[in-house]
Amino acid sequence: MSEFYPKIVAFCCYYCAYSAADLAGSMRLQYPSNIRLVEVPCSGRVDVLMILKAFEKGADGVYVAGCLEGDCHFLKGNYRAKKRVLYAKKILDEIGIGGERLEMFNLSGSSGPRFAEIAEEMVTRISKLGPSPLNSRLVSFPNCKDATAGN
Amino acid sequence: MIVAENKPFHDILGLIEDAKKILIVGCGGCVAVCLSGGEKEVGVLASALRMSRKKEGNPLETVEVTLPRQCDPEYMDMLKGYVKEDIDCILSLGCGVGVQFIAERFSKWVIPAQNTKFAGGTIAHGIWEERCGLCGECILYKTGGICPIIRCSKSLLNGPCGGSQNGKCEVDKNLDCGWQLIYDRMKKFGKLDLLLKIEPPKDWSKSRDGGPRKVVREDVKIS
Incomplete structure (x- = not known):
């Protein structure tokens, strides 16, 4: 069996996690290349559908990284993201994918090392869980206009 | 607005278990406002159903559409x-x-994805509460709105009853006594x-x- 290389999508707030990722790069910090970053203007931009679509399109894990609580550039975006992540976890549990494949993190723009740490943490967690049940067997997917539309 | 909430996911999954391709129809009216049946909710449900069925090795094809309203021909x-x-x-x-308008119009098996709850309004983001019993003869002018x-x-017309304690209802200590509110x-x-x-029986x-x-308005009928 070939080695499992998890695909992880990270929705990163422009004002914190995305800047932290930048900083991690400038600091030459190593973090796993499994992470696919999606820049969002605020973690509050992330909704349940975006998270589900990430899983549907093949992600083994997803995380949302927003500002520290109380520090949101748009005041409450990260609190809203937190609630949506909790709701999406419930849906993932119901589907059987598992809510533990999804997580919300809070960090600041100056947290380059923390960004790398979070990436490591998620890769370790998803590696232990194994591939998403959607990716673990070959199932031909019917033509679905919405599911195949580019994001 | 009419307030509704999604049926449990596994109930919906069971109701469509024999289907290979389904049409999921949202509504841009009341249920979009109460965040249970609009375009986004259609997307979330469709995605969840597809993933669940894919996981079971029995893929489901979905077509999604949201009408401005489902209650108009x-x-x-x-x-x-x-x-x-x-x-x-x-x-x-x-x-x-x-659901009924779709069933009346098309020769297809129609399944409700929601439980229709009540006629109510938004109390706060994410909270909706019943306000109207649709009794057909409004008496709000007698009770201060x-x-x-x-x-x-108890839907009493001559309240309150003896179960009203400190402004709360005996049914639930967190529930305001309607007649205390009226008083x-x-x-x-x-x-x-x-x-x-004394209010006579309704x-x-x-x-x-x-x-x-049925409500009929001759003046607005076209034919």
């Missing part, structure tokens, strides 16, 4: 292009009215004397009896 026309031969069933995220049919747990409001407007009048024939109720 002119909007129902917009569905015609989507209800094709290969659609096994239609899953409606509309209220009970929408607070409906005893819905706000009183306070009438007192504020100096109209307590109106409450002295004519419930105007409510949910004798089949579906």
